[in-house]
Amino acid sequence: MTSPRTSAARRPSTPAGTREIDEQTRLGEVYMYSLIQSQLRLALAVVAGAAVVLGGLPLLFALLPATRHLLVLGIPLPWVLLVFVVYPVVYISARIYVRNAERIEAEFTEFVGRK
Numbered sequence: 001m002t003s004p005r006t007s008a009a010r011r012p013s014t015p016a017g018t019r020e021i022d023e024q025t026r027l028g029e030v031y032m033y034s035l036i037q038s039q040l041r042l043a044l045a046v047v048a049g050a051a052v053v054l055g056g057l058p059l060l061f062a063l064l065p066a067t068r069h070l071l072v073l074g075i076p077l078p079w080v081l082l083v084f085v086v087y088p089v090v091y092i093s094a095r096i097y098v099r100n101a102e103r104i105e106a107e108f109t110e111f112v113g114r115k
Helices: 016-022 026-063 065-069 077-113
Strands: none
Touching: 016 026, 026 065, 026 077, 065 077
């Protein structure tokens, strides 16, 4: 004779780390704090790197005023730098951030999932 509950859906087993996060235990809080800190460090590093490069441009023009009036192929140097430095730096910074944020998330998911 079989049990009438054999056709009932079973609850999928969740890894302990995921359960800790879902139930908002102290350990789950530590896991989430660790993830947030990793992402914050990444964000600050990317912003700092971009700020150094982009902040160097006004410094260049302040320290060397002649650069404000230089022409490159008939285009003022500040405009050339805007196109060939500022936008690529912003784009590359965004790419670096997204790639590393996804890596951090994947490592976190792997770590939490195997507990």
